[in-house]
Amino acid sequence: MIAEILCVGTELLMGQVLNTNAQFISRRLSALGVTQYHQTVVGDNAERLEEAYRTALSRADVVITTGGLGPTVDDITKRVAAKVAGKALVLRPEAEAMVRERFSQYHKEMTPNNVSQAMFTEDTAVLLNPNGTAPGAIVQMGGGKVVVHLPGPPREMEPMFVDQVEPYLRKRSGKALISRYIRIFGMGEAMVDERLRDLELGGNPSLSPYCSTGEVMLRATASADTEETARAMLEPVVDEVCRRLGDVVYAVDDDDRGSLAKRAVGALKRKGWTVATCESLTGGMIASTLVEVPGASDVVKGGFVTYQSVAKTMLVGVPAETIERYNVVSAEVASAMARGARERLAVDIAVSATGLAGPGGGTEAIPVGTVFLGISTAERTVTIPLRLSGDRARIRELSMKNALDALRREVER
């Protein structure tokens, strides 16, 4: 089975939107063992879109579109596909019910042009969109070929693809394919690659690395006639990877939704501990990321954003002399922040971060990217110095991730 991704939207050609959809779908397709030879982007232009459909359908079995399902005149993806299929768009009552339900859920009025979102060709399978008004679709194009329409916003597209398109593709391909995700923090890609080089087969099972800010994720995938066989093939590979990499592996999951925050919250729950944060350069990002995990309220008691120096003194009692003497970006201040937060919120453990995210303010002694983390428990208070590189956003994000990793390590100690 050959698939081809066709992203529709002038905003992509203008560079206004980063095409994360193509990567997301590509990843999932390759995990499913579906081959891809081309990806195309075209604008909101009926003539060029029609040509792109015809080209894609001439070389692929499944053409997956993203974008252009909305109610405006610019949204031509469905209309042009119907034209290529030689069929008419009709109002599909089940789709209309979906659109109406979403509007009533959002407490919004449904304008007449929104009805167009419920129009599909007769033999189209309509896909539910739990996160937006535009349903997706699997459209029969003749000769066994299909066009799959997905909405453009990633938060609508991604669950629709995983929950509704993947089962369709899996059924169509007739193979069981199982993936597991090994998440690594604290070891660079080159080092991971070196340790695993002899395991990284393009074969079956396969093992492929993906990088994001400060993290490496490995996907191990096996394909077999049954899920059970695939799962059994995968087990020794996953075990061997974990053995070689040691405790930089922070999660082994059956889906790719694992995160440092989930691991930290899990560790806290197991130990029955509560946590507090005290954040300067991260400005609340550590707490907010912990709180992303459903059920975090059992363990996350609260925190402080001590952005200005004076707030460090006012909120968690960092002595003004400590700031004066050691600089606000120092191990001493990080330590006092963590201790102060732990005592004031009466929690079992507190984590703090102070540092210089830039772009300005760096000196030779304290360059941009200098960060100190603090971790305080009843037993001890430790600090971790970091020297990070990148822009303001990257330095803040890496600080947050290092803080979450330090937190889980201390809790699991």
Add this chain to the structure above:
Amino acid sequence: MIAEILCVGTELLMGQVLNTNAQFISRRLSALGVTQYHQTVVGDNAERLEEAYRTALSRADVVITTGGLGPTVDDITKRVAAKVAGKALVLRPEAEAMVRERFSQYHKEMTPNNVSQAMFTEDTAVLLNPNGTAPGAIVQMGGGKVVVHLPGPPREMEPMFVDQVEPYLRKRSGKALISRYIRIFGMGEAMVDERLRDLELGGNPSLSPYCSTGEVMLRATASADTEETARAMLEPVVDEVCRRLGDVVYAVDDDDRGSLAKRAVGALKRKGWTVATCESLTGGMIASTLVEVPGASDVVKGGFVTYQSVAKTMLVGVPAETIERYNVVSAEVASAMARGARERLAVDIAVSATGLAGPGGGTEAIPVGTVFLGISTAERTVTIPLRLSGDRARIRELSMKNALDALRREVER
């Protein structure tokens, strides 16, 4: 002048790499007024790449490739372009000097296969790569058409494009294109579309909408012989949009980097005010987003993450009876949180958020998505009830955005 981007690399088809290159080049091209109708990705396969070159050259004047300039057998981008041009690759001494210099700078040995990086067709203009070993190229394909070869790694590609390709394109096109970005919060896309329908021309100037969580952005673009003329054509369109939409327009920018946080921080700076936050369901996201803005330290003093109910009492003095009597998700608690944060941090204004992000915990009286914001100044304390929909992440993000919008509105009152 029409350009087309052709990204070469199996890693893109496998989803291993996010294609930021296409966005970067698209943005720069559209700022230059160069039109694009298609973008294509193909793998490291000579036959499919040759076909992709022929298709792209049949419809564009300038075809810009990324990737595949390295020394391995997989790196076929130059070789296939030379074949399509009907010319031979020869060793270009100036290119060889560039490659040798880079190797000596990196203290690496140059292996014989690296010489291939210095081979180009006779009439190719070689582009210096200050950040890597592979030079880029502008290759004459006949009929005035060219193929531009750029390396794959963004840190090599981006400066090469800006410093060497843009001057070439600017000289070639001779047109000025100006865009302005109108950012809207608090009005849905369908409503914006309805109010502006008669203005939304695909012509010149053009006006196009883009949506993200809770927000709509409009891009107005004009093309003319000079920047000045383009700017003058744009002005009445932007004014008319602002007049029709009113105060839901929170930013009109010359680049697309505007944000609710930037507007709020700007408003606070103009008034010389400091701000504090007190966050429950957003867990620090409001503060963290304010702090994303460089220079936020002038106005963001600090904040509280009062995630558990008891933290609301401990940190900002919300009376336990208020929580008991009105529920923790209530206007009364939001109001007490904002007032408490303002007083404890001695700031001019404080913003608070309490609500239910789900997935669990909803009741008929207080369903998931119920959120109360509080805004407190010396003069008054107001609360804003919200009924949001979507998953946990969306409810938290929308709460944050509404809080930033409420903050700027109160400061600008």
